[in-house]
Amino acid sequence: MLDTTARNTLPLAPGVGYKPQHFTDILESPGPVRWLEIHAENYMGDGGRPIAQIRHLAERFPISVHGVGLSIGGEAPLDPDHLARLARLVGWLNPASFSEHLAWSTHDTEFLNDLLPLPYTEETLARVCSHIDQVQEALGRQMLLENPSTYLAFAESAMSETDFLREIARRTGCGLLLDVNNVFVATTNQQTDPNAYIAEFPLDLVGEIHLGGHDEQVDEYGDPLLIDSHGTEVVDPVWKLYAETISLMGPRPTLIEWDTDVPDWSVLAAEADRAATILAPARKAALQ
Amino acid sequence: MNVDQHAFRSAILDPTAHVPDGLVDPKGRAAGKRFDVYRNNVIVSLSNALAEAFPAIQKLLGPNNFSILAGHFVRAHPPRSPLIALYGDAMPAFLETFEPVQKLGYLPDVARLELALRQSYHAADSQPVDPALLQQIPPDRLPAARLILAPAMRLVASDWPIAAIWKFNMANGPKPAMRPETALVTRPEFDPGVEALTPAGGAFVSALAARQTLGDALATASGRDPAFDLMPTLGALIAGGAITAIEEE
Numbered sequence: 001m002l003d004t005t006a007r008n009t010l011p012l013a014p015g016v017g018y019k020p021q022h023f024t025d026i027l028e029s030p031g032p033v034r035w036l037e038i039h040a041e042n043y044m045g046d047g048g049r050p051i052a053q054i055r056h057l058a059e060r061f062p063i064s065v066h067g068v069g070l071s072i073g074g075e076a077p078l079d080p081d082h083l084a085r086l087a088r089l090v091g092w093l094n095p096a097s098f099s100e101h102l103a104w105s106t107h108d109t110e111f112l113n114d115l116l117p118l119p120y121t122e123e124t125l126a127r128v129c130s131h132i133d134q135v136q137e138a139l140g141r142q143m144l145l146e147n148p149s150t151y152l153a154f155a156e157s158a159m160s161e162t163d164f165l166r167e168i169a170r171r172t173g174c175g176l177l178l179d180v181n182n183v184f185v186a187t188t189n190q191q192t193d194p195n196a197y198i199a200e201f202p203l204d205l206v207g208e209i210h211l212g213g214h215d216e217q218v219d220e221y222g223d224p225l226l227i228d229s230h231g232t233e234v235v236d237p238v239w240k241l242y243a244e245t246i247s248l249m250g251p252r253p254t255l256i257e258w259d260t261d262v263p264d265w266s267v268l269a270a271e272a273d274r275a276a277t278i279l280a281p282a283r284k285a286a287l288q
Numbered sequence: 289m290n291v292d293q294h295a296f297r298s299a300i301l302d303p304t305a306h307v308p309d310g311l312v313d314p315k316g317r318a319a320g321k322r323f324d325v326y327r328n329n330v331i332v333s334l335s336n337a338l339a340e341a342f343p344a345i346q347k348l349l350g351p352n353n354f355s356i357l358a359g360h361f362v363r364a365h366p367p368r369s370p371l372i373a374l375y376g377d378a379m380p381a382f383l384e385t386f387e388p389v390q391k392l393g394y395l396p397d398v399a400r401l402e403l404a405l406r407q408s409y410h411a412a413d414s415q416p417v418d419p420a421l422l423q424q425i426p427p428d429r430l431p432a433a434r435l436i437l438a439p440a441m442r443l444v445a446s447d448w449p450i451a452a453i454w455k456f457n458m459a460n461g462p463k464p465a466m467r468p469e470t471a472l473v474t475r476p477e478f479d480p481g482v483e484a485l486t487p488a489g490g491a492f493v494s495a496l497a498a499r500q501t502l503g504d505a506l507a508t509a510s511g512r513d514p515a516f517d518l519m520p521t522l523g524a525l526i527a528g529g530a531i532t533a534i535e536e537e
Contacts, residue, residue: 041370045410046439049478052413069370075293082370107297110366113337114329116296151326152319155310156290189322191314219313219321227325 008097008144008175008207010035010062010253012283014272017066017230017257023053025265027060032276033269035096037064037255043093044085054093062096064208064255065089071106072131072145073118079106087138097208097253099144099177100135102128102165119154120164125171132172144207145169146177149185149214149228161186162200169205176202178252179210180242181234185226194241203249211242211275212257231260234271243278251282299323300330301363334362334375341376342402345383345395347457357386374406394448401450401471401482404442408473408480411440416476416529422522429536431503435496436533437525440475443485443493451484474528481528488513489521 015035018026026033036057043050043065054063069082090098103115118124136143147165159167165176178201187194213232217225234242234256246252256271289310299305311319335358339346346354365378380396380403389395416438425433444450451471455461459482470490472483485493488509495505509516525531 042373044371045373046412048410048413048440048475050410052478071370079370085371104293106370107293109368110297111368111370111372112297112300112330113333113367113370113372114326116293116300116326119291152311152313152322154291155312155316189314217321221313221315221317223313225322225325 008064008142008253010064010096010208012251012253012286013279014275015062015064015253015255016268016272017255017259018054018057019258019262020050020053021262022265022268023057025269026057029265029269030061031269032273033061035062035064035253037066037257040065040067040086040089040098041069043089058093063093064097064099064253065093065095067098067100068115069105069111070100070131070135071104071111072100072135073102073104073116073124073128074106074131075104075127076106076108078131078134083135083138086135090139090141097144098139098141099146099208101146101148102168103148115148117148117150117152117154120157120159120161122158125159125164125167129168129171132168132174136172136174142173142175144175144177146179146210147182147186147201149179149182149189149226151189151225151227153190160200162197162202166202166205169202175207176205177208177210178203178206178245179212180245181210181212181214181238181257182228184235184238184241185214185228188224188226191223195244198241198245198248203245206249206252209242209245209252209254210257211238211254211271212259229260230257233267234274239274239278242275246278246282250286251279254279300327301366303327331359331362334367334372335359337372337375338362338379341373341406342379342399344398344402344454344457345379348392348395348398348453349389353388357389360386373410376403379403394446394450394453397444397446397448397450398453400446401444401454401473404444404471404473405480405482408440408442408475409478411438411475414438414440414529414532416526417531417533419526419531421534422526422531425534425536431501431506432537433502434499434535435502435525435531436535437493437497438474438528438530438532440473440480441493441497441525441528441530442473442480443470443490443497444473445470445487445490445494449484451482454482472524472528472530474525474530476527476529483524483528485521485524486513486516488516489524492516492518492521493525 013034018036215227295308449464452464492509
């Protein structure tokens, strides 16, 4: 178990996934946005504009570092070089939070650049926990682990995803990042109830929320198949699930993710504003 | 039926491969289109990364041809690192042997230049020296001095006019004339730029980068071309902020 002083310190307010094209807008008219999240792998160079921009933004905004390349669920050992690069970034930036995914992306030495799914078994559990121990040790801080959006299931899975995440947190002391859009996407694809998923989720361990857009398709049988694309606005049913989740657990730092077909800043700020209107009463209620 | 990651990975990169047994939909039926989502995510995200990394190659081939090439490249050379911003090291060698582009002999070197530009973009920051310092060194001591070059400086030597080809496609430059060029990449602040050097100029900068003295580097360049004129090359280094220190013995 880790020293709890190194826990996440993001404000209970909206943040956005940082895109370089919004650099000036963020500084001049942040609107309701109180913090920024960056993908760790985009800021592992030695210098240049990416690093200079983040150094500048970090003077005004708490930064959350979100990894997309550690392959925490990988059968292979964690890449020591990548872990060292991450420790270097976290070391100089001292972000308010670090998070990664319950997924794998590296096999042998190949990085597949997608968040690939895992069977929920004792074997996977032991492996993921050992990797999270290693990450928290290397970074000297607690990390948050994000629930995945999934498109299929493993016949061999023996545990529910919520039990699996709860057990990981219990064994490693990590916190959880609850992606409400992922809950909606995964439960639709798995034909289960999103509210039941939230009810079973260990909400007391949630240190951050993600919201994003998805695409709607159907599979070869005509069943709904939602794709976690981060390329559109958050849909109304996801906003509703988010509001219900916040009313259950209280306010949490909430990120709007928009990674493809990135819109003008005003569109992103409007999404953050919508999160702010849900968070504000919850923050007031929490104070009473 | 347990699915290991080796089987998963093999089926991801081979669109004709059987989806591993044990991957199912909510009704327990074998995952077909659901598995294709992962296949598609991998190929599309990596192809997009290559299009961002090699905009000049994409322009030279056209978006459709580039997309076909990217699909072949991703399957033959998946990334070896999660640093996707630097993906594509193997592209020049791939272009040298990829049959449909064999008539475009300059393509591999243009890809080398685009790799160099991205490396430069992410390289460590440095402060250029005041060029006046160079003039303050007494002429008799100049040959023994060493110029220290910026971490963001890159050189790409070619038998083709690659700097001109790059500028023609990416920066509204004039039509390239056939001649060998060494492309000099410098990064005055945050945006890397490209200048054409003669092969002798390239040899001069390459010698400086290898920590040879000014005198030795000049001898190397003059060996390539007895008429080598130092000034344009030195001028390009100074203009690009590529000299970070001058060391005297």
